Amino acid sequence: MTRTKILDVKAYLLPKEANPLSFQWRAGLPGSDPVQERAVIRVVTDEGIDGFAEAQRGVIALDIVHRRLKSALVGENPLWKEKLWKKIWEIDRIEELPLYLLGTIDTALWDITSKVAGLPLYQLLGGYRSTVPAYASTVTFATIDEYLTVADQCLATGFTAIKLHAWGDVRRDAALAKALRRHVGDEIDLMYDGSAAYDFHDAVRLGHTLEEEKFRWYEEPMREFSISSYERLRSRLGIPLLVAETSEGCHYNTADFIAFHAGDIVRTSTGLKGGVTGAMRIAHLADAFQLRAEVHGGGIANLHVACAIPNTTYYESLVMSNPVIREPLVNDQGLASVPETPGVGYAFDVEDLQLRATAQI
Ligand SMILES: [Mg+2]
Structure with a gap:
């Protein structure tokens, strides 16, 4: 048994930067925060192996690490992830942790475990x-024409599938779905992500259009x-939800x-x-249940999960700008390659x- 212990849990607040994401899906309401302030979580062990994870909304991450997680984890064996996962869920019962923070420590513990094993995470998890x-x-672009231009660039740069985050307006989104299908032809996988823009009535209306246009899924x-x-x-609806x-x-x-048969595909993510x-x-x-668990969101931790399991189709790579810039994890064949380092x-x-952090605990 490896008797390594957690010595400390650190959190580093990184400088504010402009948020390149721009989800604006309901007219008159704000989308994503225009400024992001991320934190890096570091779990320090007595054997010199550190585990890392990233957290968005870093001020909240620092607060929760400082008040609750540090004292709960120091002295524990970082390889006992099931024990610590349950412990953090006990804390969640009181704290109601933000969803995006619930699994941050767990990801850092898996980083430690796979370093101890000398394996890239996806191989430790199973390896597929x-x-x-x-x-x-x-992200959300201004006009149908701009979406079509972006789609051309995506295909030229190697992608073979495109998912829309659009406006959350049934008529405009339906027109966009039709125009995009006509533009790229039937061979390209198209998906649509409503990001919860609709009520039931409008969700049915748009779903019929996406079904007609043979979108792969309605998210x-x-x-x-x-x-x-x-x-x-x-x-x-007939389209997979x-x-x-x-x-x-x-x-x-x-x-x-x-x-309750409330979906055809489920989401999973770190x-x-x-x-x-x-x-x-x-x-x-x-x-x-013979269902796919499509991995949500980018980043290398999610990519490891996608490479560890057979029942996901894709890795989600955000296209945040026009002109399109392909993220370094994805090659010119539209394939994401997982890091092979432990x-x-x-x-x-x-x-x-330590130098860059605007605050640290
Ligand atoms: Mg989504």
Whole structure:
């Protein structure tokens, strides 16, 4: 048994930077925060191996690490991830941790474990492939013409599949879906992500158009609070519904989406589903029902999960600008390649973090 211990849990608040994401889907309402302030979490062990993870909304991350997580984790064996996963869920019962923070420590613990094992994370988790097709996941652009220009660039740069984040207006989004299908032809996989813009009535209306245009999936048209609404929506549509991206409760919640026939595909991710441990639980749960668990969100931790499991189709690669800039993880064949170094593959340098951090605990 490896008796390594956690000596400390550090959090470094990185300088503010302009947020390149621009999701504006409901007229008159703000989308993403125009400024992002991320944090890097570092779990320090007595054997000199550090585990890293990234957290968005860094001020909140620093607060929670400082008040709750540090004292809960110091002295524990970082390889005991199931024990610590349950411990963090106990803390969640009191704190109601933000979804995006619930799995941060777990990801850092998997970073440590795979470094101890000397394996890249995806191989430790099972190992299914070392590359996976990526789809271009657009942010919100101004006009149909601009979307078509962006689509041309995505295809020219190697992507073979495109997902729209659009305006959240049924008529405009339906017109965009039709125009894009005409523009790229039938061979390109197209998907649509509503980011919860609609109520039931409008979700049905747009769903019919996406079905006609042979979109591969229809993602999160409504908020995911009401499973029965998704069950009714699925009964009205033929297009596969992709569900449970932002719903709380990890696999406990996903199980009910599946049990009540409220979706055709489920979401899994390290970011919103309890880290690597939660993401893998959902992937295996879905597999038991012959369902795909499509990995949500970019970043290398999610890429490791996508390469560890057979039941995801794609890696989600955000296309955040026009002109299109392809992220370095994706090659000119539209394939995302997972890092082969032991661990998750974060390239954080502790001295650099200490120097750059605007606050640290
Ligand atoms: Mg989504």
